[in-house]
Amino acid sequence: MKNFIFDVDGTLVDTFNMYIPALKEVLDRHGIHRKIPELAKYFSYSGDRTLKEVGIAKEKRTQVFDEWAQTAATRLENVTVFHGVENTLRSIAKKEETSLVVATSRTKSQYLNQFANRFTIHQYFDTYVTADDTQQHKPDPAPIQVSMHRVQAQTNDTIYIGDSLSDLQAAHAAHIKFGSALWGAGDARILAQADYQFQDPREVLELLPKN
Structure with missing residues (x-):
């Protein structure tokens, strides 16, 4: 990926x-x-x-x-950052060929005030998409499609990682892979159709390009 x-x-x-x-x-x-x-x-x-x-x-x-x-x-x-998330993001960001994007249901104001301005992990992302950027919201694929457009991503090398059924549905509607974040409150039973099930954020690193 x-x-x-x-x-x-x-x-x-x-x-x-x-x-x-x-x-x-x-x-x-x-x-x-x-x-x-x-x-x-x-x-x-x-x-x-x-x-x-x-x-x-x-x-x-x-x-x-x-x-x-x-x-x-x-x-x-x-609010706290999940253990392992920062190291995972840092490792992904170090790869020149990778892109990191946030796609959230928060408004832009909420995202900036409650996340970007409070947590240093914001620095690892290339761009972000909030509820203000699309007329349709998850489970509609629009937020993911806008995210992909901003980094010129292709469907075959893109994954969306989230913790809810609407996240999974949005990813599959956008024709990309979905990884369930089971390190939080994500329910493996509800997210049974996920392409990947991650118990720890660091497991995401297994999808990085090998070079």
Whole structure:
């Protein structure tokens, strides 16, 4: 592989303790009481799907989602880079023929303020694609297609690495390989159709060109 596209949340950084306690707090305000273990399964779901499944009416989801995002932003200090991620990215970036791209469902503002400006691993990426860059979002392939276009990648030498079903679906819809990031909250059963299943970030290095 020459082109490595990464999701952010649950893949590069562990944001569980940022998002899930915030979700519980917001749901409590709206009279929906769930314990953290009950909410854990929603970590790899999209925001809209999560709010739908916990019982938020469609007409209220935008408002509740905004509350959730604002509440989560107050817990940024709980976010950490997964062990092994930085060394993996550094090793990939050292190869002249490789490209590193972020494709995230975060907005550009969220990406810059909550990730790029906080974590040094941002320096290893050649470019990034956020929710502001496409009209369609994962599981649609648009974010991955834009990522590939920016680094002139081909489908046969590109992989997307993420932790959710929508990540897998987006990768396959873009006709590229998908690697599941099982070092976080990724569920191997949900991601059973992944082309590669990585238990540790350093296993990704096995896909680097041999020279």
